[in-house]
Amino acid sequence: MPVNTTLSARRCERKPKTIPVSLVLKGGPSMSDVSAFTLDISLRGASVRTKLPLFPGEWVGVVPQGEISHAIPARAVWVREDKYLWTYAGLEFLDAVDAKTDEVH
Numbered sequence: 001m002p003v004n005t006t007l008s009a010r011r012c013e014r015k016p017k018t019i020p021v022s023l024v025l026k027g028g029p030s031m032s033d034v035s036a037f038t039l040d041i042s043l044r045g046a047s048v049r050t051k052l053p054l055f056p057g058e059w060v061g062v063v064p065q066g067e068i069s070h071a072i073p074a075r076a077v078w079v080r081e082d083k084y085l086w087t088y089a090g091l092e093f094l095d096a097v098d099a100k101t102d103e104v105h
Helices: 096-104
Strands: 020-024 032-041 045-050 059-064 072-081 087-093
Touching: 020 045, 045 072, 059 087
Parallel strands: none
Antiparallel strands: 020 032, 020 059, 032 045, 045 087, 059 072, 072 087
16 A cells, blocks of 8 residues: 655645734834734644735744734744735745744844
């Protein structure tokens, strides 16, 4: 019997989940979106929909609304826009070491 050797490139399985979040860029309060939300989420990242223009590699702070008072550091891995000017992005949550290194630059 053949063995399925197809491996997923994703490290953690994403679960469909809509969670309202605020996204914050390093540019300050004017560079934030309180109307963003997740489309799916895992321990290592999330897909989001936002009004912010994001770019691959960009640092993004993710704040789940009503849950915690600080931003979870993340990096945009992929970004695309739709015809309605929504931005969809895959975010990778950064661990504490990456976050501290990223804040220095």
